[in-house]
């Protein structure tokens with residue numbers, strides 16, 4: 523009985539395969555098993571209720587044709603649905619449902635097991651198989667219009683614009699945006715989502731931080747709703763995951779995200795990821811995920827240059843309805859360089875000071891207000907500066923430091939330069955490697971680990987590190 527079920531189903535699959543896309547076949551038919559054939563009634567086992575509903579809704583015609591072709595006109599189909607174990611039953615179990623009788627069968631609604639806060643049901647509910655209607659969680663203040671373009675973000679911004687026009691249809695999938703803090707990753711990610719919705723309102727867009735995704739996944743696992751959780755995310759057209767690096771070290775979440783990612787990617791859905799590190803610099807993440815992160819376009823947003831900082835200040839000024847003199851704007855833009863959030867924060871402090879004290883915004887007031895911020899913020903230490911300092915300290919030439927030589931003293935100096943570049947700059951491991959002798963990110967990582975080890979075990983080496991540290995920090 524089983525053998526004949528299998529061979530009939532295989533014949534049906536052959537027919538189905540010839541009539542639908544390879545992707546759909548792979549997603550929806552490969553996981554199905556034929557389990558019984560009796561009196562021309564073929565029973566197939568599907569992995570979940572969701573599968574059953576999806577097949578009934580989308581593929582029932584083709585399944586029927588295939589069955590009729592192979593078993594004749596009286597052929598019937600029964601689904602055996604794998605149910606996840608729940609509080610009532612310890613083990614997984616199956617439920618048999620005849621095809622196309624949904625009206626007589628009370629199919630429970632499939633709920634996406636998402637929670638905004640513990641115990642509060644998330645509004646994201648999948649009502650049967652209707653198109654998802656969810657709150658995209660997009661911040662309407664973060665648009666393309668108020669995202670100032672500059673050299674630091676040009677590539678990311680223009681890729682974002684193209685994606686918004688054709689989500690899933692460009693080679694930028696996933697779009698992986700990385701930068702150090704406060705440089706506009708989140709703003710840009712929201713802007714893409716909003717633009718997609720503006721152009722194609724019917725698209726299902728969802729913004730979620732990786733931190734929230736992890737929480738939701740834990741909740742879903744606890745309440746035995748793991749499958750619904752996965753299915754919910756697999757129905758999204760444009761999935762934006764902020765701070766993906768938060769997945770580091772979380773094996774279960776990596777596993778589930780891997781499946782969601784694959785499903786979306788295979789089905790031409792758009793994925794946008796943001797991170798504080800480049801894909802190769804994210805630690806403790808499975809290689810198969812890292813390679814997927816690098817699949818589309820990885821682009822770094824760098825610190826904005828003076829002109830961009832000035833343009834951002836001017837825009838904010840207009841938005842807040844205030845006027846600042848050119849010299850004041852110039853002072854802020856020249857002195858607050860680290861990140862845009864700080865730039866905005868400085869302007870807010872100045873406005874607050876002026877309003878509370880009923881004073882005009884003069885250069886003097888601005889200097890006083892920002893003095894604390896400016897002395898506390900790190901002056902720029904560049905990789906070039908670090909290399910010069912290290913070479914000077916060990917009396918070696920820059921050429922030797924950047925060469926391929928394996929001489930012990932040069933290797934040591936090179937490793938220290940890499941270590942301090944990692945410590946005092948925002949550059950990624952790959953960027954440090956390229957600038958210090960065209961090495962790869964793994965060499966930089968190895969250098970940092972070696973310095974850490976020697977610092978703990980070698981007194982003389984520790985004194986080198988301490989000396990160099992002092993020299994570097996005395997300049998901050």
Ligand SMILES: Nc1ncnc2c1ncn2[C@@H]1O[C@H](COP(=O)(O)OP(=O)(O)OP(=O)(O)O)[C@@H](O)[C@H]1O
Nearest residue numbers: 668669670702703704705706707708709834862863
């Ligand atoms: N190019 C830009 N034009 C105008 N405003 C910007 C730009 N880039 C960033 N901002 C503003 O700077 C602030 C910080 O940006 P955002 O939160 O997107 O940074 P982030 O890189 O995601 O930071 P984090 O790493 O801390 O999450 C936001 O208020 C944002 O609107």
